[in-house]
Amino acid sequence: MVGILNFMAYTLDGVDGKQARRTQSSTPLGELFDHGLDSWACMFFVVTVYSTFGRGPNGVSVFVLYILLWVVLFSFILSHWEKYNTGVLFLPWGYDISQVTISIVYIVTSIVGVEAWYNPFLFNFLYRDLFTAMIFGCALTVTLPMSLLNYYKAYRSNTLKHHSFYEAMLPFLSPVLLFILCTIWIFHSPTQILETQPRLFYFMVGTAFANISCRLIVCQMSSTRCQPLNWLLFPLALVIFVVLTGVLPESETFLLYLLTTFITMAHIHYGVGVVSQLSKHFNIRPFSLRKPSSD
Numbered sequence: 052m053v054g055i056l057n058f059m060a061y062t063l064d065g066v067d068g069k070q071a072r073r074t075q076s077s078t079p080l081g082e083l084f085d086h087g088l089d090s091w092a093c094m095f096f097v098v099t100v101y102s103t104f105g106r107g108p109n110g111v112s113v114f115v116l117y118i119l120l121w122v123v124l125f126s127f128i129l130s131h132w133e134k135y136n137t138g139v140l141f142l143p144w145g146y147d148i149s150q151v152t153i154s155i156v157y158i159v160t161s162i163v164g165v166e167a168w169y170n171p172f173l174f175n176f177l178y179r180d181l182f183t184a185m186i187f188g189c190a191l192t193v194t195l196p197m198s199l200l201n202y203y204k205a206y207r208s209n210t211l212k213h214h215s216f217y218e219a220m221l222p223f224l225s226p227v228l229l230f231i232l233c234t235i236w237i238f239h240s241p242t243q244i245l246e247t248q249p250r251l252f253y254f255m256v257g258t259a260f261a262n263i264s265c266r267l268i269v270c271q272m273s274s275t276r277c278q279p280l281n282w283l284l285f286p287l288a289l290v291i292f293v294v295l296t297g298v299l300p301e302s303e304t305f306l307l308y309l310l311t312t313f314i315t316m317a318h319i320h321y322g323v324g325v326v327s328q329l330s331k332h333f334n335i336r337p338f339s340l341r342k343p344s345s346d
Contacts, residue, residue, distance in 0.1 A: 091258065093120075131264060
């Protein structure tokens with residue numbers, strides 16, 4: 052069922068823009084909905100593998116999965132960095148390959164069980180190694196080269212929106228800081244937080260990243276300057292400081308739950324606010340083709 056639903060979601064995600072253009076209802080709000088929700092869904096695509104391949108000697112370690120999560124997040128932000136600088140969003144085939152593969156993995160797992168993935172399949176390579184190679188391979192051979200190529204083409208044709216190196220690289224500042232802060236927390240955690248609360252930690256990282264991505268999407272749609280720092284990095288840094296200094300011993304898990312709840316609520320609040328403002332600006336309804344009455 053999950054495999055079928057994932058494939059349906061992937062298919063609908065690919066045709067929603069065509070449907071909007073067919074009904075002449077394409078707006079920046081639709082783009083924000085589409086790519087904004089995609090930025091949050093990136094985390095779920097990777098974390099579900101945690102439940103499929105599991106942990107242990109033949110599974111995927113929580114830290115490797117953390118790195119894979121960041122490879123996927125980097126691939127996502129790279130495409131929107133490209134649009135921020137070139138004005139054109141190019142979605143490489145890596146996304147399509149990953150979605151079809153994930154759907155197949157879900158369906159096969161429902162038939163043969165998770166234990167089938169623990170057996171070597173070729174030259175003693177495990178399926179988890181194939182999955183890891185696929186994630187890194189798509190990022191390094193498809194996503195990154197295409198984004199750099201398109202950026203170079205815009206540079207050669209003098210159509211870049213941001214000509215200074217600092218302005219061009221500004222969208223990467225907050226994601227890089229998010230990665231650094233979270234990685235510091237992992238390595239210096241008193242209670243090995245990634246080992247004890249992997250799903251919650253992934254969710255916190257993915258939600259904070261989604262907020263950063265949504266703000267970048269708004270900037271690229273409105274042709275405004277990207278914010279250097281996302282404000283959610285400050286409560287994250289504060290929690291890490293409290294944890295690492297031992298101010299509240301034995302409270303690391305509670306602080307992670309508290310931080311995750313705060314970041315999630317802040318992200319939802321931001322999304323609702325932006326959708327409301329865009330709906331009023333364009334005089335449209337978020338989930339309807341009918342325009343509001345002028346009464």
